[in-house]
Amino acid sequence: GAGVSQTPSNKVTEKGKYVELRCDPISGHTALYWYRQSLGQGPEFLIYFQGTGAADDSGLPNDRFFAVRPEGSVSTLKIQRTERGDSAVYLCASSLSGGYTEAFFGQGTRLTVV
């Protein structure tokens, strides 16, 4: 595809449920990032993958959050036992490699926990 694709675009879930958010990066991009953006705030870093491995997961808020990228392309962000405070837009970005290469963002998945 032409850009970073995130599915679903919107997700409403009940408190306590499990959700998976998917990110399809730009083809050939080895670096992939997840951010979370609350209303009126800047994106907040969650995790960064270089290839299949998580190079930096220091932004994951707690052990309910987990992300994988098993084949070095598509990534899934998994949230267990969702809480109302998890409601936000989850953004995925990819870049050709790490370092100073430009990161391209998807349009995000809006997660609402009711």
Next chain:
Amino acid sequence: QQQVKQSPQSLIVQKGGISIINCAYENTAFDYFPWYQQFPGKGPALLIAIRPDVSEKKEGRFTISFNKSAKQFSLHIMDSQPGDSATYFCAARASDSWGKLQFGAGTQVVVTP
């Protein structure tokens, strides 16, 4: 705590005017400073970026000014147009933390016709 402080929170400018957004940081390990533009319902898009070895970078109507000693950088939008109405974020990244961009809180810019 927020590692990059951005101001103002919002700004209204007339068409043809200059929009100025300021950011400040404390972490001297930061060595990459991008600016992003975000429209409602879209992800952020890179506008322009600077590294601390230069004091100014210009791309079209967008200019970054960088003051290393003051640990401040700013975005100037010259000849502002209604299509520039968006939220702008400054960000910074440390050389030992490639994947982690630290974003400011954002500035909502409205350009009136």
